[in-house]
Amino acid sequence: MKHNKLKSVKQNMVETLELPKDLMYGDSIVTxxxxxxxLIENYKGILEYTGEYIKIQTKNAKLTVYGKKLSIEYYTNEDMKVVGFVKSIEYEA
Structure with missing residues (x-):
């Protein structure tokens, strides 16, 4: 119960002060x-990597990019760029 109240207070602060949600919650940004x-920003790690799909761990979920001839053009601690023919993107909790 205490965790939910803290989360609610933080959410109210973020919304009232109009702070960037991605920075305050650590959410990933997918462009x-x-x-x-x-382009995937704020990811935690690469879980699986093939030419058909790339599975990435974010703070709140796993994100999978499906397609053909996929590759990671570059990655840093903050972001990565996936290129190829993208068919779909899927989130799983």
Missing amino acids: ITGRREV
């Missing part, structure tokens, strides 16, 4: 450019 590029 899709057409069907050829996906």
Whole structure:
């Protein structure tokens, strides 16, 4: 119960002060450019990597990019760029 109240207080502060939600909650930002590029910011790690799918751990979920000829063009501690023919993106808790 105490955790829910703390979460509610933080949520109210973020909304009242109009703070960036991605920074305050540690959420990932996924930017899709057409069907050829996906930029993922604030990820935790790469779980699986093939030419058909790339599974990534974020703070709150697992994110999988499905497609053909997928590759990671670059990655840093903060972001990564996936290129290839993107078919879909799926989140799982």
